[in-house]
Amino acid sequence: MSDLLERLRAGLPPEALITDPDVTASYAHDMASFCEAGTPAVVVLPRTVEQVQHVMRTATALRVPVVPQGARTGLSGAANASDGCIVLSLVKMDRILEISPVDRIAVVEPGVVNAVLSRAVNEHGLYYPPDPSSWETCTIGGNIGTASGGLCCVKYGVTAEYVLGLEVVLADGRLLTTGRRTAKGVAGYDLTRLFVGSEGSLGIVVKAVLALKPQPPQQLVLAAEFPSAATACDAVCRIMERGHTPSLLELMDRTTVRAVNAMASMGLPETTEALLLCAFDTPDPLADLAAVGELCTAAGATEVVPADNPAESELLLQARRMSLTALxxxxxxxxxxxxxxxxxxxGAMLAGTAAIAEEYDLTIGVCAHAGDGNTHPVVCFDHQDPDESRRARESFDAIMALGLELGGTITGEHGVGVLKKEWLARELGETGVELQRSIKAAFDPLGLLNPGKLF
Incomplete structure (x- = not known):
């Protein structure tokens, strides 16, 4: 420990090192439940690429594991510390280095908060679409690490589609540049995409070149009430089958609606079994909403209410954004x-989840990026009740098994981390896991970067 601190101090300013156990303990885990977390030896908050390189050279020399972190808003344990590790928190590397309206790119450090970047590019008439529910606090580096999505994915896609290039500090301290600043480029293997979603297991992202889009018109939202989740899901299928491209298509079940009302008095309709929110940012959103409203009615909606103005639309989106917090x-x-x-x-996913809730006698609320098929079942339980905790864990696994049975994936945007290691192996299969471990070994032969995650 003394040798580690001495070597780190040789290349870092005093304020970049945290050794107080009470403080370092607060960096031990992200927001996931049921995920083991160790005790870090030290927390480092670098401000420069050179400082990150110094940390990795020191870690390699002493064979000390390194756990990269952003804002720790993750939900899979991917940012959890391991015993004796260096926690490398990148939140102080928070500069927007460039915004180019001509090239439609932004160049940023990993600690830039998603909402801060979004507002900055808006000032130039540009738009950075990925918007996780935690966008006011989560960082671009964390978004890249977990390949995160958000509410607008149905039209604009996920983080991976906006990362053009990266600068990455490798496990041994070398600096790797991947990708490009150009609109096109196919030189060599696509290492940029390899790092997106790697959860800090292959290298430390220290700079990102992000693609931007022209800022679209302000969107308007329609809210449709349904007597069942099945009819709401039928409406989703009708909307997509008819070729509509909403900027947002979100679903909240009755449990979620009631939780949001209880927390924030939003006035959402508690009699509904499922609330579908559909938005358009097209030149004529009212016409698109009218067409979708007819499809919702045909699918069985009991009430279809388009927002009259952007302020009402934003209120509905706030309700959806706070769903996880409310649950x-x-x-x-x-x-x-x-x-x-x-x-x-x-529809089968939501019906199966409801059956699992009944089988395990638990409250499970569901909110979903319905346009993507990406569901977020939230198992609510008393962690001080051993039997209820056991049932919660078993129901969680049952939901993942259901997703695979339906031809899905165990994670659409939250990542694997610690929480879903076993399930990753089931989804990828033996050959898939073997090849992914080979890639990990090529980038990190000593296994120092975020050990114990993914595999």
């Missing part, structure tokens, strides 16, 4: 699943 108030603890299925199987 956390239902019981002392939650496990948030992240199963994505083909849109055509969305």
């Amino acid at each position: 956390e108030t239902v019981k002392p603890a939650t496990m948030i699943d992240d199963v994505c299925v083909p849109r055509s199987r969305l």
